[in-house]
Amino acid sequence: MLAYAGQGVSGESDGAIRDFLSRAARALAGLESVYASAVPDAGPYAAFGTVLARDSRDALAAVNLALAQPALSSQLIDNLNASIHLRALLTDLFLIDEILKVNSEPSVIQEPVAGQGQP
Numbered sequence: 001m002l003a004y005a006g007q008g009v010s011g012e013s014d015g016a017i018r019d020f021l022s023r024a025a026r027a028l029a030g031l032e033s034v035y036a037s038a039v040p041d042a043g044p045y046a047a048f049g050t051v052l053a054r055d056s057r058d059a060l061a062a063v064n065l066a067l068a069q070p071a072l073s074s075q076l077i078d079n080l081n082a083s084i085h086l087r088a089l090l091t092d093l094f095l096i097d098e099i100l101k102v103n104s105e106p107s108v109i110q111e112p113v114a115g116q117g118q119p
Contacts, residue, residue, distance in 0.1 A: 017072050028060040052092050058085040
């Protein structure tokens, strides 16, 4: 998306970026259930699942709004890239990625013991 945004195109030929956004929308629609299957369903994991659901829903709304436009200009995609909704979702995904890297298998993620490691 950054490369497309930097091209300065008006959107007459937006097939590649439209395909990319369509695939992103499909992935966002299933993100919550994938997360739920990879982590325990209690404590901070469940609470973060609520955050992820909200952020993915908000990002999906922004992507779908862009897809509803007849032309996807570089400026439109640049604004989509800057959207706080997409940025929040990306940060969520980076956080999840780090947690899953530390715990090489999702099944070894430990639920925290009350009072330990919680603010």
